Amino acid sequence: MERNIVVGVSAARRDFDRSGFIREYVNEHYSDSITRGGGVPIILPITDDESMVSKYIDMIDYLVLSGGQDISPKLYNEEFLPEVEVPDLKRDSFDMLLIKYAIKKKIPILGICRGMQIINVYFGGTLYQDLRYNENIFLKHIQGLDSPSTPVHKIKLQKGSFLGDNFGDELWVNSYHHQGIKELGEGLIISACSNDGLIEGIENKDGSFILGVQWHPEMMFSAGGNVEMEKLFKKLLKK
Ligand code: MN
Numbered sequence: 001m002e003r004n005i006v007v008g009v010s011a012a013r014r015d016f017d018r019s020g021f022i023r024e025y026v027n028e029h030y031s032d033s034i035t036r037g038g039g040v041p042i043i044l045p046i047t048d049d050e051s052m053v054s055k056y057i058d059m060i061d062y063l064v065l066s067g068g069q070d071i072s073p074k075l076y077n078e079e080f081l082p083e084v085e086v087p088d089l090k091r092d093s094f095d096m097l098l099i100k101y102a103i104k105k106k107i108p109i110l111g112i113c114r115g116m117q118i119i120n121v122y123f124g125g126t127l128y129q130d131l132r133y134n135e136n137i138f139l140k141h142i143q144g145l146d147s148p149s150t151p152v153h154k155i156k157l158q159k160g161s162f163l164g165d166n167f168g169d170e171l172w173v174n175s176y177h178h179q180g181i182k183e184l185g186e187g188l189i190i191s192a193c194s195n196d197g198l199i200e201g202i203e204n205k206d207g208s209f210i211l212g213v214q215w216h217p218e219m220m221f222s223a224g225g226n227v228e229m230e231k232l233f234k235k236l237l238k239k
Helices: 028-036 050-059 089-104 114-122 162-167 217-224 227-236
Strands: 006-010 010-015 021-024 039-045 062-065 110-111 153-157 169-173 187-194 197-203 210-213
Touching: 006 028, 006 050, 006 089, 021 028, 028 039, 028 217, 028 227, 050 089, 062 089, 062 114, 062 187, 089 114, 114 210, 153 162, 153 197, 162 187, 162 197, 162 227, 187 210, 197 227, 217 227
Parallel strands: 006 039, 006 062, 062 110, 110 210
Antiparallel strands: 010 021, 153 169, 153 187, 187 197, 197 210
């Protein structure tokens, strides 16, 4: 019998209509891509109970850190700059705990957008609080109202990395971020870079598998049927 690959996706949360009811959720692109990629998706609700996080990780075979709002700059020891969004400290510490226990229990991790950024911060790296503080940026990294599956820039892939070994020299990707990695965390490698020099993919050197991507493969696969991103999910869920 084929084994189920249970994929836990970290929840985002928001009081959408300011009614006092906080909803925990993921965009359906995640569950759709995971399902079509061969996994069984479940949403992991936000908690500050460390023993609960440990139980979550015991239940899953794969961790996906979903996208969302900016991480608190305090986590990388920077004061807040004007462009940074209001952070959700509870979500930040939940995501950090998920990473800690996934590494401890050798559960592979895919971090998407904010998910990639918090992996970098977990390993001691820093972020540009807004891309205007990186003077080399000239490409459109916030694609705004374009279809979520429309690719807007290319990334160059590093040979010898998971991305480079599976997808060749370059990929077209979508882009929904106003922040980016500044200093790379300890023990990580750059596996993808945009043509204006921004880090768009990271992996770890040793230990259990970790991949962080700055773009949204789940939107490109789910909303656009992108074949490369379909391949990405199918490859990953075999890890
Ligand atoms: Mn980008």
